[in-house]
Amino acid sequence: MAWDVVYYTARDGSVPAIDFLDGCPTKVAAYLLAVLDAVADAPPPRYSGGGQWEAMHGDMAGYHEVRATGPGREQFRLFCILENADESELSRRGFERPAIAVISGLRKPWRTTFDDRDYRAIRVLGDDYRSHVPRRIAS
Amino acid sequence: MLAARMEDSEFREEYERARREIDQVDFVIRQLDELREKAGLSKAELARHIGRDPSSIRRLFTAQANPELLLVASIAEDLDADILVVPRTSATEESRRDVAGPATS
Numbered sequence: 001m002a003w004d005v006v007y008y009t010a011r012d013g014s015v016p017a018i019d020f021l022d023g024c025p026t027k028v029a030a031y032l033l034a035v036l037d038a039v040a041d042a043p044p045p046r047y048s049g050g051g052q053w054e055a056m057h058g059d060m061a062g063y064h065e066v067r068a069t070g071p072g073r074e075q076f077r078l079f080c081i082l083e084n085a086d087e088s089e090l091s092r093r094g095f096e097r098p099a100i101a102v103i104s105g106l107r108k109p110w111r112t113t114f115d116d117r118d119y120r121a122i123r124v125l126g127d128d129y130r131s132h133v134p135r136r137i138a139s
Numbered sequence: 140m141l142a143a144r145m146e147d148s149e150f151r152e153e154y155e156r157a158r159r160e161i162d163q164v165d166f167v168i169r170q171l172d173e174l175r176e177k178a179g180l181s182k183a184e185l186a187r188h189i190g191r192d193p194s195s196i197r198r199l200f201t202a203q204a205n206p207e208l209l210l211v212a213s214i215a216e217d218l219d220a221d222i223l224v225v226p227r228t229s230a231t232e233e234s235r236r237d238v239a240g241p242a243t244s
Contacts, residue, residue, distance in 0.1 A: 007140065018140060030153035033141055038161045044202075047168045050161035051205035138140070 003040045004099040006083075006137040008129040015138050016125055017078060020105030028070040032078050032105075035066045040100055044082070060119055063103075063126065073110035079103045079122045081129065094134025101137065103129060164206060167222065171211065172200050174218040189213040 007015045021029045035049045042048040049066070056063045056079075066078040083090065084098040103126050106118055129135060145151045175185055182200060186193040191210065198204040199214075215222050 005141075026147070026150050027153045029144070030150050031157040033144070034154050034157035034161055037141070038158065038165060039202075042165065042169075047172060047200055047202045048161075048165045049202050050164040051202065052161070054203045055201075 001043075001097060003043045003084075004095065004097060004139065005036050005040050006095075006099050006101050006135070006139045008101055008103045008125060009136045009138050010125070010128070011136075016104035017102040018138070020078070020107075024076060024105075024107070025070050028068050028076050031068045032066050032076060035068070036078070036080075036100060036102065039066075043084075043098065043100075059116075059123070063122070064100075070107075074107060075110065076105065076107045077114075078105045079126070081126055083135070092133060094137070101129060101135065167211060168199065168202075168206060171214050171218065171220070174220055175200075175214075178218055180218075185214065185217065188217045 007017045009015050021032065024032070031052075035052045039049045039053050052067045054065055054067065056065055060079075062081065064080045064082065066080065068076040070076055079102075081101045081103060082098070083093060083095055083101055085093070090096070090098065104122055106114055106122070108114055108118075141154075145154065175182070180188070182196045183193040186196040189210075191213070195204070195210065196214075199206060199210065212222060
């Protein structure tokens, strides 16, 4: 069964992942969304996403990232949380079926790294997302 | 979100191209994993057969690695399978033959 793809909506009504995608080159945005859809169509534990979908570890455990490379090898990432629970819990969270919740994105020049502050900013959004039941989402 | 973006022809073209690429990678890796299971091999056993670290095989089959062609080819060889590139149309095939010149024997 295919999963849904939904987008975290902030308290002010903004959708950080969509704002991020709007700022990406068209080719990069298309690639990121294609990976998301491939994973949603053949969700975990099946192999999907062409190798560009990865579970994160350490402080980012519980998140998955979608990776893409843009012009000049600039690196783009989308950070996601899986909504996969039993039917009643999914219903409580406002879902009809499991979903990939896209929280936000980051970009960085080639040969640089995201720092703790970047990841912390994502986790702040993810914590806000998880604190609301039902979830505050756009689809 | 996607439906609105698909109205942009440039986006739609890039999205469809990306999906074809991703789906092909996914298809190859899933087929290899199915063959591995049919052969009754664990990921660790497969790794030993081809002289690779078991973690590299685990990562590959759980979508946590960008597949390296040599690794994919090694797995296919161990599972007695071939990886094929199939032209989508005969016209494509013919045009490539034209570029390559006449076949000789």
